[in-house]
Amino acid sequence: MISMRNVSKVYGADKPALGDVNVEIEQGEFVFLVGHSGSGKSTFIRLLQRELLPSSGTIIVAGQDLTKMKNWKVPFLRRNIGCVFQDFKLLPNKTTYENVAFALEVIGRSKHVIRTQVPEVLRLVGLEDKINSYPDELSGGEQQRVSIARAFVNRPPLLLADEPTGNLDPATSLGIMSLFSRINKTGTTVLVATHDREMVDSMRKRVIALENGVVIRDQDRGVYGYGD
Amino acid sequence: MISMRNVSKVYGADKPALGDVNVEIEQGEFVFLVGHSGSGKSTFIRLLQRELLPSSGTIIVAGQDLTKMKNWKVPFLRRNIGCVFQDFKLLPNKTTYENVAFALEVIGRSKHVIRTQVPEVLRLVGLEDKINSYPDELSGGEQQRVSIARAFVNRPPLLLADEPTGNLDPATSLGIMSLFSRINKTGTTVLVATHDREMVDSMRKRVIALENGVVIRDQDRGVYGYGD
Amino acid sequence: MAINLGYFLKESVVSFRRNWVMSLGAVITIYLSLLLVGASVGSSMIVSQVVRSVEEKVSIRVFLKDGAAPADVDSLQAALVADARVKNVKYTSKEQALKDFGATMVESPELVDALEVNPLPASLDVDLKTPQDVNAVVAMIKANPTFLKVADRPDKPEKSLKYGQQIVNQLFAFTRVLRAVGAVFIIMLAIISLIFINNTIRLAIYARRKEIGIMRLVGASNWFIRTPFLLEGTLQSLLGALLALLTLGSIQWFVMPKVRETISFLPVTLSAGAAAQISAILILSGVVIGLGGSAFALRRYLKV
């Protein structure tokens, strides 16, 4: 599903945010991406979405080489990737419902489909009460859950989540994680960047650890694993 | 330092975000505010900052009744409250340095003071490398740390922090929490809204738990305490 | 991909309402710009009509000597009528000339009565199709051999032709400048309006660039993002153009009659046809500007 070969990303003239990363992720895997703040997790995810192009190396997602991809094809790639953004990236002028519906409208789903699927997904993340609220009328955790709902409402084959439980209490986090787990069981590849040690340790999935932009550990059934 | 009496806050015509809250916090205390997503923690903090006015009840901060406070006095109140915002609230057109310096410029500190204190504080939160980066060139956790640095750079007598470690890895979180602890030891009152169970459980400070806008527990040397 | 026009229409109307600060700004700008341009085009049409009516009074008078052979005069008249630039030629006899002169001297008719012989010559009065041709036609007449035969003062041919040389040249110089200034002003105004409108639309879209970025990240194709913005821009422009039309219409119906009353001696009317033309131009340019401006402003933020 995902194949990164010798990928580096340098933002300024600084030290690279990612340096020579080699990662292969098979279809249907569930992978945690861990690492200190600023170690390059978000950069990793933004590369997979082709929000960024790598400075060097090749990235292949779903059989397509992102570095050679035509601009007009990018939206089609992104429709097959659900993404939970670290800063939510909700449309400020749309309500909860409309924000989630947007992901379906983009791929041309009928009104009927939208009207049944959106409330269903919002119920799954516990936002059935907040359907008509605008993002700035939602609490931090509620905004995060809207972002999560939007990411998987169109059942994409690949789900990327950047810190999806940073603003959620442990109980809600657990609910979200088991949701990801269920989604993963239907064949969706899931990649979660997280700091939630409890979660990683309890789920025992594959863990990729970054440190200063370099992969320092890639472990099946791993743990969060910083001894502090 | 803080005294809330029968405080309610209703946003729309909905059920209240906070309902009949009574809380007294003494000068020099260290308090955790916990609760599920959407339980009213951010609302609680925004009331103390007079970002919001309560729908009913009185709030007294540092001897001043916020509900009766004149508009022009509000900036002076806020200069005595350091606040870490859940969504960071960094000025997008200012660099890390300038964002932190702004909190000092606001209270009329001299250039000399600014030039010595800002780098010092940025070093404390581990951002000495990112002094000239703009917010959108920072990782989520880095932005959060800028917000933290800004909150205490002017040594306010009251420090409010809304989810200050949501985007930080456990190691960095620990560093930030011990920083708060040190700040608290100098006499500063600290109120931290958080979901970080590990942190709350290990620090054993006073814990106020909210549930649907109501205080359900107020416990000295408490724990996070949801049994899930 | 099914183009869901309904969706886009709803989307742009909703966005218009939710971003009303920006939308209102754009509508006001477009309204006022088109109002300015429309009013200027209308005024310049009226002015150019007035100018033409003044220019039309330019004509050439050929003075004939007293004993000129009628056949020669007829042949000269025929030659003039045959010229493509000449509208018509009128013969004025000596007697008529004296009568006309007396009429202009109302304050001292004694002058005419005091004359013993009629010193005024007969003449041919030449009206032109295009007043500006006056110098060319004068040259043509001077070159005509019959003219020399019948001219009042063949020794000084230019004395036998009266066409207000100096006044005519001044008039044309003036109207030329007037037209040039008018044209420059309208073009300037049109360009400035375009810049204003483009500016406003650009600012409005700049303020929503984050939104556009989010849409792109969620997988919206460029046309999917663009269409509601374009529709919204067109909506704004149409609204602005309509308001401008209404304002200009009320000027045409309520203010112009008053002006016409005050200066009834000048033809300050705007025909219904011209008004319709201006309306069409306004509506059209409104749509083009709205669409074009939005599309142009969006380009920057639609690079994937």
Place this chain on the structure above:
Amino acid sequence: MAINLGYFLKESVVSFRRNWVMSLGAVITIYLSLLLVGASVGSSMIVSQVVRSVEEKVSIRVFLKDGAAPADVDSLQAALVADARVKNVKYTSKEQALKDFGATMVESPELVDALEVNPLPASLDVDLKTPQDVNAVVAMIKANPTFLKVADRPDKPEKSLKYGQQIVNQLFAFTRVLRAVGAVFIIMLAIISLIFINNTIRLAIYARRKEIGIMRLVGASNWFIRTPFLLEGTLQSLLGALLALLTLGSIQWFVMPKVRETISFLPVTLSAGAAAQISAILILSGVVIGLGGSAFALRRYLKV
């Protein structure tokens, strides 16, 4: 609280650079608006000068009967000169009148030669300070008893006064409309420009409302937030005004001489004084608009 002007200046300049899309938009809008207003004020000054120069040709001629007593004539002249509305009064003798008349009849001087007696009357030519007073002064003359004694045709006093009644009324009607249209146009343009500029500044500040909110939450007082915005607005306006001045200046220096060459018979000059006045107005209104517009737009977002 120490007002750190250096800090605010730095702040506004930096912000000007970092928000250059918005800043540029504002500068362009202010530039073009002031350019339009400045050009219109300049043009209307020129037009009004031209109009005045035409109006100035209006004068009253009082025809005197051949045997009028010099004392009476003198007394009438003295009465006229004494009137506050009269600029000067000139006496024209019969001989002078005939000579002047001959000079206007260049094409048929025979007419004058053919005269045996001089049929032209002597006259008093009255120039007015304000041409529009012509009707009032004519009424005053008619009411003057000496006038009836010396008038050329005491039976029909109005025939003894020549002031181009009809032409004068038409001319004044026309210049009145011209002035009104000019004034309305300039006022309209000024208002429209104000709206444009206010609009642009409002959009620019609207786009930064989140920033303002953050500053307030960090404890910045309103004046601390406002000052850099106001300075920035003023900076933008000054820049716009300066650009407008430069453009108008180059028109005054490079284009106007050409125009003057073409229509040298009309006084189409703008005096240095008037130009300086326009410059001062532009700069001043630039600053006022920038300051006022920003302050006004900020109000909404500065409620604590």
